[in-house]
Amino acid sequence: MKANNLMKGGSFLVAEVDASTIFTPEDFNEEHLMIANLTEDFIDQEIDPYDEVLERQDFTLLLKLIKKAGEVGLLGAAVPEAYGGTNLDRVSSTLIYEKMVRSSSYSLTLSAHIGIGTLPIVLFGTKQQQQKYLPHSVRGDQVFAYCLTEPSSGSDALSAKTTAVLSEDGAHYLLNGTKQFITNAAFADVFIVYAKVDSKHFSAFIVEKKFQGVSTGAEEKKMGIKGSSTRQLILEDVKVPVENVLGEVGKGHVIAFNILNLGRHSLAAGCVGSSKWAVELAVGYACRRKQFNQTIAEFPLIQKKLADMAIFTYAAESIVYRTAGLMDTFKKTVDPNVANHEQTIEGIAEYAIECSMNKVFATECLDFVADEGLQIHGGYGFTQEYKIERIYRDSRINRIFEGTNEINRLLIPGLLFRRATKGDLSLFESAKKLEQELITYIPSTWDMGVPFLQEKAMLSSAKRIFLMIVGIAIEKYKQQIEEQQEILEIIANVSMQVFSMESVILRTNKAVDKEGIVRAKQKWNMTSAFTQESFSKIESMAKEALVIMEDGDQLKMKLAMLKKLVRFHPKNLLPIKRQIAEKIIEQGKYVV
Incomplete structure (x- = not known):
């Protein structure tokens, strides 16, 4: 993709997107494949033999294996070369997150270290802070942790109670408070801690374990991810040098939110990897397990499950790498001679909507x-x-x-409305224009035998449905829209379905143009099935929204408009899903 093909965040909802402008897994280059193979080999050879030991929280072994990851270059993908990193593109980092998940809890430890633990210093640290901490992060001889959540503040992070008071001589801040559910807490050397200066200015600090007054609580007894460390971080009159303030005092929210955006995308990548792993385990078992004198993989209901698992995974994979590609395309617009990260941070914020969609969609897929x-x-x-x-x-x-999926579902429409209000997204104008268009709208006809025509028509209708719901909601609730969380949830869900539908359609369209329909048959089948089922969900959600927002004659009129937009002939998905399952069973894994 070229930089001049830059798509603005959320703009896919109001504009047509050309397949050639998006990144797909079929676009991986040799370097991407090399990084993927390196990660897979490292997990197979260095981590998997110790899987059960690591799951029992052998932190001494865990720390040795973190250093091994540093030796092969897996800890520095996002770190500049000047500090020992490799400064890889976002697609490469995404591949590392996807492939790393087969190491279970070890992958969580590594992800927290290289992601939310180290990235705040990469993106917001001073040169002195970067020189001091980043080489240690890349080598793995220091482990990093991220400390935002508190016992009384989770989703409402800005209500944190941890305090920071500047000393009389101005040399240090005195930090007091407790952070909750901190990954890597047992053995982390460096903590990114958020606290309120003078109880009101939300700020970020780099806190070292060796600082007096730093301690941790007992290990949490968790439902899963048992091999990782999760503890409280306790700060009692901890003297933090003023040079360890990260970013600006009072601007901690800028760091927190942008790091969370990246974290959401990385988490989604891991969920894609785990979903592929689960498909592989399921099909392997189904092909071995015999009942009634045949393998259960031969039963149609098992085949349907395998197909549905693969279809959902295909959609999640498509949006995750499309979003990685968006970030990389934005990065190409950044002047490499400018010695700051402001433009990079701007790029992260640009796709905050897509990152939240990735997080919700991929976690629910898994x-x-x-x-x-x-x-x-x-x-x-x-x-x-x-x-x-x-x-x-x-x-x-x-x-x-x-951020819980509920919070992210509220973030998505909130960010969309904010961008629209600022003039960065023609959302309100498009919704108003559609209102007039729907009065005389006549559904088009198409030849169902031609690939993509119906799917693209469904996508076009899905975008209209989204705009219809948004237009009615804004007109009805105006400034009180933020209080209508049920409607906001529907808006978020419909927008996610649109994003995922478009991503699979464009990905497959691109593959068919390159390989032909025969070689891309599995992708085509998955796209056909996903589009139809996704569109059905959109129709159902739209009806729910209309019934909530309208009544009487207005409801009848709006339902009549919706009926025009959903006038499609359903396909018989049974043979399509059987073909998808047949390919998976034949290959013994998720395959496209």
């Missing part, structure tokens, strides 16, 4: 896939002898990590 994978295993799936049991338990935290 929960579905893990659940179906366990079901295919039957009673054995409920035992720790089979890895699917661990995937199932470990997956549940993802819908809570990096």
Whole structure:
């Protein structure tokens, strides 16, 4: 992709997107594939042999293996070369997160270290801070942790109670407070801590474990991710030098929110990797397990489960790498001679909407896939002898990590409306224009035998439905729209379905143009099935929204308009899903 093809965040909802402008997994270059293989080999050879030991929290071994990851270059993907990193593109980092997940809790430890732990210093640190801390992060001889959540503040992070008071001589800040659910707390050397200066200015600090007054609580007894460390961080009159303020005093929210945006995308990448793993485990078991004198993989209902698992994963994979590509395209517009990260940070904020969509969609994909994978295993799936049991338990935290899915569902429309109000997104204008268009709108006809015509028509209608709901909501609730959380949830869900529908359609369209329909048959089948089922969800959600917002003659009129937009002939998905499952069973894994 070229920099001049830059798409603004959220703009896919109001504009047509050309397939050639998006990044897909089929666009991986040799360097991307090399990084993916390096990560896979490292997990297979260095981590997997110690899997059970690591799951029992052998932190001494864990720290040795973190250093090994540093030796092969897996800890410095986002760190500038000047500090020992490799400064890879976002697609490469995404691949590392995807491939790393097969190491279970070890991957969480590494992700917290290289992601939310180190990135605040990469993006917001002074040159002195970067010189002091980043080389240690890249080598793995110091482990980093991120400390935002508190016992009384989770989603409402800005209500933190941790305080920072400047000393009389101006040499240090005195920090007091407790941080909750801190990953890597048991062995972290460096903590990114958020506190309020003078109880009101939300700020970030770099706190070292060796500072007097720093301690941790007992390990949390968790449902999953058992091999990782999760503790409280306790700060009692901790003297933090003023040079360890990260960014500006009172601007901690800028750091917190942007780091969370990246964290959401990284988490989504890991969920894609885990979903692929769950499909592989499920199909492997289904092909081995015999009942009634045949393998259960031969049963149509099992095949349907495998197909549904793969289809959902294909959509999640498509949006994750599309978003990585958006970030990389934005990065190409940054002047490399400018010695600051302001433009990079701007690029992260630009795609905050897409990052939240990635997080919600991919975490719910993994929960579905893990659940179906366990079901295919039957009673054995409920035992720790089979890895699917661990995937199932470990997956549940993802819908809570990096802002709960409920919070992210409120963030999505909030960010969309904010961009529209600032003039960065023609959302309100497009909704108003559609209102007039729908009065005389006549559905177009198409040849169902031509690939993509119906799918693209559904996508176009889906965008109109989204704009219709938004237009009615804004007109009805005006400034009180923020109080209508049920409607905001529907707006978020419809927008996510549009993003995922468009991503799979464009990805497959691009593949068909390059490879031909025969070679891209699996992608085409997945796209056909996902588009139809996603569109059905949009129709159902739109009806729900209209019934909530309208009544009487207005409701009848709006439902009549909706009926025009959903006038499509449904396809028989049974043979399509059987073909998808057949390919997966043949290959013994998720395959596109």
